[in-house]
Amino acid sequence: MSDRYTDIQKRAAYDLIDGIMRIQQDTGVYRHLTCGAPASWTRLTVITWPYNLLVAGSHGSFHFERQGDDTLDMLDWLRRVRVDPAHWAGKLTNGRHSVEEYDRDRLEGLIHERVSEAVRDDWAPVGLREAVSELLADDWMDDQQSAMRLVGEFQHGMTYRSECSCGAFEDHRSYTSAVCWGNVFHKQSGDDHKVTVHETGGFTFDDVFDWQISKLDYHFVYQCYALKWAIARYDRMNRYGLGSLAAPKQVTS
Numbered sequence: 001m002s003d004r005y006t007d008i009q010k011r012a013a014y015d016l017i018d019g020i021m022r023i024q025q026d027t028g029v030y031r032h033l034t035c036g037a038p039a040s041w042t043r044l045t046v047i048t049w050p051y052n053l054l055v056a057g058s059h060g061s062f063h064f065e066r067q068g069d070d071t072l073d074m075l076d077w078l079r080r081v082r083v084d085p086a087h088w089a090g091k092l093t094n095g096r097h098s099v100e101e102y103d104r105d106r107l108e109g110l111i112h113e114r115v116s117e118a119v120r121d122d123w124a125p126v127g128l129r130e131a132v133s134e135l136l137a138d139d140w141m142d143d144q145q146s147a148m149r150l151v152g153e154f155q156h157g158m159t160y161r162s163e164c165s166c167g168a169f170e171d172h173r174s175y176t177s178a179v180c181w182g183n184v185f186h187k188q189s190g191d192d193h194k195v196t197v198h199e200t201g202g203f204t205f206d207d208v209f210d211w212q213i214s215k216l217d218y219h220f221v222y223q224c225y226a227l228k229w230a231i232a233r234y235d236r237m238n239r240y241g242l243g244s245l246a247a248p249k250q251v252t253s
C-alpha cells in the first residue's frame, strides 16, 4: 500500500473514531445505514440494493455496481476483500476516469527516472539536466494535456546524419539542416543519389503516451476506507444484537 493510501486510511479512521451508526433500513440486501462522527463533522451514508452500493457523505458520493455470482449482496463481496481503491474504481458506474486526476509528482518522477538512466548509462547529451529543469519549470506542466505534449516534444542534443546512396554523408545538429544538405548542398540528380536522414543521437522521452500519470481522487480513496469501516461497524452491531437499538425511533400516528 502506498504511503498516500496509508495516510488517507489513517485520516478516515481518525475522523470516524467517534462515529455513531444508525440503521435506517435493514431488509435483506436492501440497507440504509447512516453515520455521524461529531468531532470531525463527518457524515457517511451507505445504501445497498442487489448488485449495487452507494457510499455518500462528507467526502462525496460514489456508486458501485458489480454483476457477479457473489455480489447480489455487495457487502458480502466487500467483507472478503481488502480495501483496494484502484480495483474498486473499476466498479464505479461512472467509470474509473471519474475518480482519476493528474499526478504531476508521478510525471516528474518518471522524467527524473529516464534522465538518471541516460546519465548512468553514459549517453546523456551535455546539458540534459539543465534542459529538463527548464522543462519542469514551465507553467504548462500544471495541465495534464499540455504537460504530455511538452514532454512528448522534448528533444535535447539531437544529432542527425544525411547519407547519400553514393556514399557521401554529413552530420548535423538539426533535422532541418540535415534535410537541407540533401536538397541544397549535395544536390546531385540520378538514381545514384538518394539521400536519407536518420537520428544518430540525442535525448527524447520516446514512450510518453504509455506513461500512467494519474492518481485516484483523495475523496474516493477516503470513502473506500470509510466504507470498510462502516461494514465492520454494521457487522459488529448485528453480532451483538445492537442493530435494532441503532434503528431510528419509529414515528407512530
Ligand SMILES: [Zn+2]
Residues within 6 Å of the ligand: 164, 165, 166, 167, 168, 186, 188, 192, 193, 194
Ligand atoms: Zn550522392
